[in-house]
Amino acid sequence: ILNVEQSPQSLHVQEGDSTNFTCSFPxxxxxxxxxxxxxxxxxxEALFVMTLNGDEKKKGRISATLNTKEGYSYLYIKGSQPEDxxxxxxxxxxxxxxxxxxxxxxxxxxxx
Amino acid sequence: GAVVSQHPSWVICKSGTSxxxxxxxxxxxxxxxxxxxxxxxxxxxxxxxxxxxxxxxxEQGVEKDKFLINHASLTLSTLTVTSAHPEDSSFYxxxxxxxxxxxxxxxxxxxxxxxx
Numbered sequence: 001i002l003n004v005e006q007s008p009q010s011l012h013v014q015e016g017d018s019t020n021f022t023c024s025f026p027x028x029x030x031x032x033x034x035x036x037x038x039x040x041x042x043x044x045e046a047l048f049v050m051t052l053n054g055d056e057k058k059k060g061r062i063s064a065t066l067n068t069k070e071g072y073s074y075l076y077i078k079g080s081q082p083e084d085x086x087x088x089x090x091x092x093x094x095x096x097x098x099x100x101x102x103x104x105x106x107x108x109x110x111x112x
Numbered sequence: 113g114a115v116v117s118q119h120p121s122w123v124i125c126k127s128g129t130s131x132x133x134x135x136x137x138x139x140x141x142x143x144x145x146x147x148x149x150x151x152x153x154x155x156x157x158x159x160x161x162x163x164x165x166x167x168x169x170x171e172q173g174v175e176k177d178k179f180l181i182n183h184a185s186l187t188l189s190t191l192t193v194t195s196a197h198p199e200d201s202s203f204y205x206x207x208x209x210x211x212x213x214x215x216x217x218x219x220x221x222x223x224x225x226x227x228x
Contacts, residue, residue, distance in 0.1 A: 004155070036219075043116065044205075044219040089156070099146070100217060104155040 006103035013080045013110045020076040021106040023090030027071035036089040080110045116208050118220030126228055132192045133223045135206030141186040142208035150203040162189045196227040
């Protein structure tokens, strides 16, 4: 079982502000890092799959970076909007068809 | 595309009864589906991996006789919580791994089970 930590557990952001949070995971046996966004009463939605050290991916105002050598990933939200309010989950995997090990998530609340 | 449904979305049952939860991939085939459980303030914990046409693989500490998994087709997996007890009350969520696409799991919306 991989030890996956996300911090902070929760954060409150003012609309328009930018924010970021962390996912830490063991760097050994790493294959890919998955980010999901999970809104209340909905299905978790895949944001990014990252595999290469130094990878940076972007989707609208949300971006993520990956450091596989030290075992962490940052997710950034630029100019937060109320619709960004969700729990953001990360999950490393050890092979392309394998199991995901989820962190507990970072709950983001964006207030107008 | 890539929609996974789960039914029911919530269920309340009496202690000792069995509850079946369905997970369907609506617009793709899934050779592999996963079942997770989440307790409050905790992460999604993998319970078992369900492979179409074969027995499920359970994670350590998950009782296979209590949590029966059937993956009868490429679009349907079911989880049956047998003889449910209050400690089985939890949020259960499934994901489906498309047969043709690696590195991807699509999730259902989850099922809230409350055992009285």
